[in-house]
Amino acid sequence: MSLIDSRALPPHLRVLRTLTSAWSWIFLFLIVVFFEAWSWQTYGRTFIANLYNLQSILLTATQILMMALGLTLVIISAGIDLSIGFTAGLAAVTMAVVMRATPELAPPLSFALGVGAGVGIALVPGLINGWLIGRLKVPSFIGTLGMFGVTRGMAFLVAGGATVAVRNETARDFGNGRIADILPIPVLVAATITLLFHYLLAHTRFGLYVYAMGGNLQSAVRAGVNTTRLTFTIYLLSAFTASMAGIFYTSRFSAGAADAGEPILLNAVAAVFIGGASLTGGSGTIGGTVIGALIIAIIQFGLVFIGMPPFWQFITVGLVIIVAVLIDQSRDRLARLTTSAA
Amino acid sequence: MSEPILTVEGVSKRFGATQASKEVSLELHAGEVLALAGDNGAGKSTLIKMIAGAHVPDDGEIRYDGQRIGMLGPQGVRDLGIETIYQDLALADNLDVGINIFLGRERMHRRFGIPFLDRRTMRDEARGALEHLGIRLNDLSVPVRFLSGGQRQAIAISRAVYWKARVLIMDEPTAALGVPEQREVKALIRRLRGEGVAIILISHNLADIFELCDRIVVLERGRKVGERRIDDTDEDEVVAMMMGRVVDR
Numbered sequence: 043m044s045l046i047d048s049r050a051l052p053p054h055l056r057v058l059r060t061l062t063s064a065w066s067w068i069f070l071f072l073i074v075v076f077f078e079a080w081s082w083q084t085y086g087r088t089f090i091a092n093l094y095n096l097q098s099i100l101l102t103a104t105q106i107l108m109m110a111l112g113l114t115l116v117i118i119s120a121g122i123d124l125s126i127g128f129t130a131g132l133a134a135v136t137m138a139v140v141m142r143a144t145p146e147l148a149p150p151l152s153f154a155l156g157v158g159a160g161v162g163i164a165l166v167p168g169l170i171n172g173w174l175i176g177r178l179k180v181p182s183f184i185g186t187l188g189m190f191g192v193t194r195g196m197a198f199l200v201a202g203g204a205t206v207a208v209r210n211e212t213a214r215d216f217g218n219g220r221i222a223d224i225l226p227i228p229v230l231v232a233a234t235i236t237l238l239f240h241y242l243l244a245h246t247r248f249g250l251y252v253y254a255m256g257g258n259l260q261s262a263v264r265a266g267v268n269t270t271r272l273t274f275t276i277y278l279l280s281a282f283t284a285s286m287a288g289i290f291y292t293s294r295f296s297a298g299a300a301d302a303g304e305p306i307l308l309n310a311v312a313a314v315f316i317g318g319a320s321l322t323g324g325s326g327t328i329g330g331t332v333i334g335a336l337i338i339a340i341i342q343f344g345l346v347f348i349g350m351p352p353f354w355q356f357i358t359v360g361l362v363i364i365v366a367v368l369i370d371q372s373r374d375r376l377a378r379l380t381t382s383a384a
Numbered sequence: 385m386s387e388p389i390l391t392v393e394g395v396s397k398r399f400g401a402t403q404a405s406k407e408v409s410l411e412l413h414a415g416e417v418l419a420l421a422g423d424n425g426a427g428k429s430t431l432i433k434m435i436a437g438a439h440v441p442d443d444g445e446i447r448y449d450g451q452r453i454g455m456l457g458p459q460g461v462r463d464l465g466i467e468t469i470y471q472d473l474a475l476a477d478n479l480d481v482g483i484n485i486f487l488g489r490e491r492m493h494r495r496f497g498i499p500f501l502d503r504r505t506m507r508d509e510a511r512g513a514l515e516h517l518g519i520r521l522n523d524l525s526v527p528v529r530f531l532s533g534g535q536r537q538a539i540a541i542s543r544a545v546y547w548k549a550r551v552l553i554m555d556e557p558t559a560a561l562g563v564p565e566q567r568e569v570k571a572l573i574r575r576l577r578g579e580g581v582a583i584i585l586i587s588h589n590l591a592d593i594f595e596l597c598d599r600i601v602v603l604e605r606g607r608k609v610g611e612r613r614i615d616d617t618d619e620d621e622v623v624a625m626m627m628g629r630v631v632d633r
Contacts, residue, residue, distance in 0.1 A: 241498075245500040246499070246500075246501065247490055247492075250487070253478060254479060254487055257476040257478030257479060257527075258472075258474065258475065258476050258477055258478075260474045261474045261476035261487060262476070262487075264487075264488070265488025266459045266488045267488065323478075324476075324478030
């Protein structure tokens with residue numbers, strides 16, 4: 043091994059490297075093929091080329107993705123945000139309570155106020171997370187676990203312990219409407235936010251510093267990055283996307299529930315790791331997280347579609363997470379092999 | 385002799401009850417390699433951190449090109465052209481070579497009026513910077529954690545040189561390397577010296593010091609106990625100074 047590196051990568055290892063880095067795409071393809079084959083075998087019709095099925099899958103994926111977008115940034119920066127489950131719930135019930143309190147306003151105005159209040163209140167746990175982790179250097183697992191409890195209690199207090207039903211046509215249209223009768227509005231909004239996050243993470247200094255911080259905190263410090271401020275921004279963005287998940291929930295079901303985001307939390311974490319992130323930080327992409335969210339959504343919807351008891355979802359998603367981590371490890375070993383030991 | 389590029393004059397630094405640095409003075413000239421030697425706890429790290437702007441001296445002053453730099457902070461000092469390569473190298477192991485050389489001073493370009501990181505330009509310029517130092521890597525797109533210790537050291541050095549460092553402070557640059565790589569990093573240091581970079585080298589390895597350096601400054605318990613031209617001393621004397629048995633006054 044020398045400073046002059048004249049070896050080329052052997053072709054078979056090159057192929058293997060491409061395969062492992064594209065495995066989530068391959069996996070996505072395989073599960074679609076599986077459900078498609080099952081559908082033809084059992085019902086004699088298509089699974090994936092059906093508009094209703096596609097819309098359902100995309101809506102499920104949207105819920106997961108909204109929580110997972112901000113979480114992707116957090117995990118790349120070598121942190122974790124457990125509080126987002128109830129941050130979503132807090133945003134959902136706050137939005138519902140505000141809309142209920144303003145029945146005399148025009149529905150669009152009441153809706154706008156509700157959205158503003160939902161996002162606004164979610165930024166509070168985001169700020170506190172940033173302060174705990176960025177300023178007080180509390181480990182993110184502990185800090186956000188604490189905030190998981192705090193936001194949980196807050197959400198139930200705001201909701202008065204029950205689901206808050208609302209009647210607002212703007213909210214209903216926002217949550218259930220379709221562009222040209224095809225594309226659900228939440229999917230369109232989520233796609234826009236996703237593109238924005240992709241741009242932030244892949245093409246800006248901010249995104250680069252998130253990666254640097256996760257790879258080696260000292261490298262970011264040396265580059266003159268204010269890592270405290272960066273941490274605040276990351277956890278605020280995480281709270282923001284979680285609040286969007288809550289807003290989609292309240293709009294879609296015309297009701298805010300304090301535990302709206304709780305069942306999605308683990309799926310969001312899973313989506314990020316299936317998408318190629320690592321618990322030690324420094325890796326992961328928005329594109330990967332999108333694939334991860336799609337994989338989970340297809341498994342969830344597909345298992346219901348083929349009539350399996352819903353509990354199989356947990357088992358399947360659980361297994362996929364384990365496979366994802368195993369592949370991630372072997373990818374790292376492979377990369378090491380192909381760059382230094384050949 | 386020419387004007388020194390860096391002058392340290394009577395600097396002291398105390399941490400609580402510990403006198404980490406006591407009235408240390410030294411001069412550094414362009415194109416010279418100065419060894420900073422001393423046992424553990426002798427105050428080498430404190431001294432280089434004061435020069436690098438990470439610690440502010442309690443007393444005394446540090447001048448670079450005649451300008452006082454004691455209060456500038458790490459970024460200010462680096463912007464003037466004094467780079468410090470600590471043992472951990474401060475590389476982002478998950479990012480590629482190009483990004484590592486540019487981190488903190490990224491190149492951007494606009495597409496449709498929107499600013500984007502210009503990864504290709506950074507990678508191309510990184511390749512140029514490495515080749516300038518005689519380092520060739522096949523694939524600059526791999527994360528630097530997959531590179532060898534020597535290659536990583538070389539990237540940290542290239543980063544400093546690319547940004548026009550005129551003073552380079554290196555903390556044990558060969559300590560974690562195998563023998564062939566040690567040799568190449570030493571060749572790199574000689575090459576930089578030939579280009580007029582002033583280098584401060586912290587090392588425990590006396591053989592390296594005698595091979596590479598022009599002068600040696602020995603610290604012991606925060607004080608400077610000796611300074612020699614490398615041709616005027618030998619290992620025995622240096623060891624004696626490190627142990628506090630020879631003190632110049």
